[in-house]
Amino acid sequence: MSSHQAVTILLVEDDAGHARLIEKNLRRAGVSNGIIHLDNGQKAVDFLFAEEIANHLPLLILLDLNMPVLDGYQVLSRIKADERTKCVPVVMLTTTDNPQEIARCYELGCNIYVTKPVEYEQFSEAIRNLGLFLSIVKVPDEA
Amino acid sequence: MSDDSNNTNLIRITTGIAATVAAAVALIMPLGYFAVSYQYMVGSLETESEVSAYNISKVISANPELWRYEEVRLEELLARRKPGSQNEVRRILDERGNLVAERVGTLTPPIIKRSYPLKDAGADVGRIEISRSLNPILIRSIFVSFLGIALGTTVFITLRILPRRAINELKHAEEKLHRYARELTESNEDLKNFAYIVSHDLRAPLVNIKGFAGELSAGLAELQVLKKKCVCRYEGNDGERADEILGTDVPEALDFINSSVKRMDALINSILKLSRLGHRELKPEPVATQEMVTTILKTLTHQLEQHGTEVVVGALPELVADRTTLEQIMGNLLDNAVKYLGPDRSGRLEIFAESGADEVVFHVRDNGCGIAREDIHKVFEIFRRAGKQDVQGDGMGLAYVKTLIRRLGGRIWCESELGSGTTFSFSIPLGNARAHIVP
Ligand SMILES: Nc1ncnc2c1ncn2[C@@H]1O[C@H](COP(=O)(O)OP(=O)(O)OP(=O)(O)O)[C@@H](O)[C@H]1O
Numbered sequence: 001m002s003s004h005q006a007v008t009i010l011l012v013e014d015d016a017g018h019a020r021l022i023e024k025n026l027r028r029a030g031v032s033n034g035i036i037h038l039d040n041g042q043k044a045v046d047f048l049f050a051e052e053i054a055n056h057l058p059l060l061i062l063l064d065l066n067m068p069v070l071d072g073y074q075v076l077s078r079i080k081a082d083e084r085t086k087c088v089p090v091v092m093l094t095t096t097d098n099p100q101e102i103a104r105c106y107e108l109g110c111n112i113y114v115t116k117p118v119e120y121e122q123f124s125e126a127i128r129n130l131g132l133f134l135s136i137v138k139v140p141d142e143a
Numbered sequence: 144m145s146d147d148s149n150n151t152n153l154i155r156i157t158t159g160i161a162a163t164v165a166a167a168v169a170l171i172m173p174l175g176y177f178a179v180s181y182q183y184m185v186g187s188l189e190t191e192s193e194v195s196a197y198n199i200s201k202v203i204s205a206n207p208e209l210w211r212y213e214e215v216r217l218e219e220l221l222a223r224r225k226p227g228s229q230n231e232v233r234r235i236l237d238e239r240g241n242l243v244a245e246r247v248g249t250l251t252p253p254i255i256k257r258s259y260p261l262k263d264a265g266a267d268v269g270r271i272e273i274s275r276s277l278n279p280i281l282i283r284s285i286f287v288s289f290l291g292i293a294l295g296t297t298v299f300i301t302l303r304i305l306p307r308r309a310i311n312e313l314k315h316a317e318e319k320l321h322r323y324a325r326e327l328t329e330s331n332e333d334l335k336n337f338a339y340i341v342s343h344d345l346r347a348p349l350v351n352i353k354g355f356a357g358e359l360s361a362g363l364a365e366l367q368v369l370k371k372k373c374v375c376r377y378e379g380n381d382g383e384r385a386d387e388i389l390g391t392d393v394p395e396a397l398d399f400i401n402s403s404v405k406r407m408d409a410l411i412n413s414i415l416k417l418s419r420l421g422h423r424e425l426k427p428e429p430v431a432t433q434e435m436v437t438t439i440l441k442t443l444t445h446q447l448e449q450h451g452t453e454v455v456v457g458a459l460p461e462l463v464a465d466r467t468t469l470e471q472i473m474g475n476l477l478d479n480a481v482k483y484l485g486p487d488r489s490g491r492l493e494i495f496a497e498s499g500a501d502e503v504v505f506h507v508r509d510n511g512c513g514i515a516r517e518d519i520h521k522v523f524e525i526f527r528r529a530g531k532q533d534v535q536g537d538g539m540g541l542a543y544v545k546t547l548i549r550r551l552g553g554r555i556w557c558e559s560e561l562g563s564g565t566t567f568s569f570s571i572p573l574g575n576a577r578a579h580i581v582p
């Protein structure tokens with residue numbers, strides 16, 4: 001039954017403008033899933049490891065890399081280190097396309113890496129692709 | 144550590160030298176004084192006895208046989224010559240050694256004695272004997288030896304203090320140098336990190352500006368469509384004005400915002416690229432620079448032909464150095480040389496190198512538009528351009544080149560004359576881990 005439950009998107013992004021733009025573009029791309037917005041890494045970790053949510057809610061995480069308090073790397077490595085959250089798909093978001101940064105994120109186990117391009121068309125396209133990805137992603141079924 | 148033990152060694156050696164010199168001074172002064180005074184005293188004693196013997200001999204020849212009975216007269220004779228400054232004892236003895244006459248004085252030992260024969264018609268008839276005390280000389284020698292010791296001590300102290308001071312000064316200078324070096328690397332690191340952080344963080348608000356400008360455009364487009372469908376009532380010219388705002392003013396403002404953001408993004412990208420250059424790892428490998436230059440020139444064929452350019456490539460060395468770095472340096476310099484050829488005459492490029500023992504100097508010479516003297520130092524700075532801005536460019540090329548050359552430990556400089564041509568030269572130091580000549 002649980003595979004029919006819609007995936008909830010957890011957007012972890014400290015910049016309110018970016019968060020709004022991402023949401024708008026997701027909606028424009030036809031993504032109608034619920035979106036939970038958290039504005040720092042600590043809140044994301046607290047949210048994820050609150051027992052019942054980690055176990056019951058199918059999630060997809062959009063994670064910004066540059067955040068105060070806990071940055072994207074730290075949040076990502078905590079997610080991937082914990083048995084309960086290890087399988088949650090994570091999409092990293094960042095403003096630069098520094099190859100070292102990208103490599104590090106993949107090493108830590110992120111599923112896709114999206115740069116937030118300054119070019120608005122590219123930005124929307126990246127988010128639209130993300131929407132596509134969301135529609136085909138299969139959240140692991142707890143049998 | 145080893146510096147410190149070096150220094151203690153040095154101090155030990157100089158102390159040894161100081162001690163030797165001081166001891167020598169303290170010893171040689173009194174000894175020398177004594178030797179000289181002794182020599183002088185003995186000499187004067189000998190002369191004195193010889194002169195006295197000659198005088199008395201004359202008296203004896205005048206009174207043969209009688210001389211030894213006229214003691215009073217002899218004593219008078221002995222006393223006639225005033226003894227020098229010092230006390231002395233004079234005696235006349237006959238040939239058997241018996242005392243004939245004497246002039247006494249008090250002498251403190253040690254005493255030296257000299258005698259001379261008295262003659263009567265060529266035959267020895269006795270002798271005159273003069274004694275003096277060495278005491279005054281000894282006393283003066285002791286005084287001199289005090290002087291010597293004082294002088295020696297001074298010499299010792301000076302010789303010991305001076306090198307210590309010199310070493311301390313050196314140490315201070317060295318510490319200062321170390322500190323400066325440390326500060327320099329720190330501020331260099333800071334600068335690199337600064338560029339990185341700035342460009343990272345500047346980008347985030349830019350995404351918003353651009354993003355919401357996009358949202359505005361989208362909203363505007365939608366509004367235009369909606370407006371066509373509805374029938375609105377405006378008073379007077381208001382309708383035209385509303386059309387103007389929606390159709391011209393707002394889109395124009397959005398265009399300016401968009402192009403500025405684009406420009407800003409390009410600038411940030413450039414700074415980011417420059418800061419990454421400083422972090423990239425260098426991989427030294429053999430590079431045939433001649434081939435490299437030829438390859439780069441091939442990619443510029445079209446522009447070269449446009450200017451009818453003649454290209455002269457001298458013999459260039461084979462180096463062990465980071466290939467990408469060399470390629471980027473050469474690429475930028477050649478690109479500039481071609482880009483800034485004047486439109487009014489056929490171009491000429493010369494690329495040549497001078498290999499020295501510890502560095503290679505490359506030169507890229509063109510006969511292009513040149514750079515004004517006061518602009519030469521400017522062109523190496525990021526975003527700076529010079530002269531007429533009639534060719535497209537970002538003012539980044541030479542800033543990269545300068546950073547890259549500095550990473551290889553070299554220098555870049557430029558000689559140029561406005562209107563007749565420019566030579567860019569750069570040196571690559573050899574014989575270190577970063578670069579050397581292929582044997
Ligand atoms: N060979 C040259 N002859 C005359 N002027 C030159 C030459 N090379 C550089 N310059 C001047 O120095 C300026 C800076 O050069 P630089 O290579 O840094 O930037 P650019 O060529 O303008 O742009 P970019 O290389 O980033 O595309 C140029 O704008 C030009 O005015």
Ligand SMILES: [Mg+2]
Nearest residue numbers: 479536540541
């Ligand atoms: Mg250039």
